[in-house]
Amino acid sequence: MNTPATPSRQPLRVALLGCGNVGSQVARILLEDAENLGRRAGAPLELVGVAVRTLDAQRDVDLPAGLLTLDAEKLVEDADIVIELMGGIEPAKSLILRAIEHGATVVSGNKALLAQDGPELYEQADAAGVQLSYEAAVAGAIPILRPIRDSLSGDRITRVLGIVNGTTNYILDQMDSTGASFADALKAAQDLGYAEADPTADVEGHDAAAKAAILASLSFHTRFALEDVHCEGITAVTADDIAAAAEDGYVIKLLAIAEILTDEAGAAGVGVRVHPTLLPRTHPLAAVHGAFNAVFIEAENAGELMFYGQGAGGTPTASAVLGDVISAARRMVLGGPGRTETTTGHVPPLSIDTVRTSYCIGLEVADQPGVLARIAQIFAENGVSIETMRQRIHQGGPDGGTTAELRIVTHRAPEASLAATVEQVAALDVITAVSSVLRVEGI
DSSP states (O other), rough: OOOOOOOOOOOOOEEEEEEEHHHHHHHHHHHHHHHHHHHTSSSOOEEEEOSSSOOOOOOOOOOOGGGGOOOOHHHHHSSSSEOOOOOOSHHHHHHHHHHHHTTOEEEEEOOOHHHHHHHHHHHHHHHOOEEEEOGGGGSTOOOHHOOOOOOOITTOOEEEEEOHHHHHHHHHHHHHHOOOOHHHHHHHHHHHHHTTTOOHHHTTSSSHHHHHHHHHHHHTOOOOGGGGGOOOOOOOHHHHHHHHHHHTTTEEEEEEEEEEOOOTOOOOEEEEEEEEEEETTTSSGGGGGGTTEEEEEEETEEEEEEEEEEEHHHHHHHHHHHHHHHHHHHHHHHHOOOOOOOSSSSOOOOOOOOOOOEEEEEEEEEOOHHHHHHHHHHHHHHTOOOOEEEEEEEEEETTTEEEEEEEEEEEOEEEHHHHHHHHHHHHHTTTTEEEEEEEEOOO
């Protein structure tokens, strides 16, 4: 059987912005696998330049010196497809807008930019009739955005839960599997290259929040921005929290959650949040270990779906980038309008206070009669039902007596009611400390 030759039509000129961990792998694959990529695209893909900040920096891949350039603006003006892997807001945003203005298709992995300025970029791409693709912006190699946009477009997604940051999942998994402290697990993540020298964006949840905004926008056909996402990181999670969770049959994960809700007036909206979460060990997401990512989707007709795979790394993420490139190139060869997102209406974002969730509350209390009754009364007054309560007695309290450790898991209730309950319980004179407050999902 004869192997089809690469199509003979004019090459599509590809410009690459950024040559870091992901960009260098994209460049390598474009050069090494040019013939196969051209067959799949329907036209040769010619890498015409790679915009870098410095020409003599050490890189993971050896590239022909003639491909490297400092003139990113000129590069995007002469390209058919622009791949933006610079990161950050500027100059990435200006270069994408310039590429769109010149009629180029854009592929980006820049979750921070898309979460902040996505609506403006989408509108400009729509107006110019070009495609803006960003599969690599969420969950690395996992194909999740196209399935949400295309495969599930005939369904109604009701909820999305995702482990979308490999660094934090590695840290929490190490704490769970080895008993390591947060600091030691973070150090291990940095030594392996999973965490940056400054890990703030990961451990404070900002990276996951940007991805949550993108997932929510596609899932619910409404543009959500970063400011619509309630965000909490994992820096307050302790080894004691991890151990207590394990004893109760839970694991702690940093989850990005977007779900359809109703407010007090009964109007529909969407809650988008990122925070450490207790999951039963029987939940599919509880089995996601190391730096892997997974997204769990609940839809009215399809039911429950889970997408799992490598969420970071140069080569896996390059796979997602090149998937977008091939898809865009096929559209350019065959003709037709560009595609960006599928916003068809407006479902308002709802604050965290509207979310109905469950809490696991750790309390250090005086070991004396009537304590449980006083705590239970506050829960009842706020309309919060207790699902389980576990008590453990400790010897050697502040006065030489005994203290008790309580762990209370609630039924689902409005976040505002749960927060008020914790505040009022903490004010009781029999409470020594509120040791932890974690939300619970999957029960």
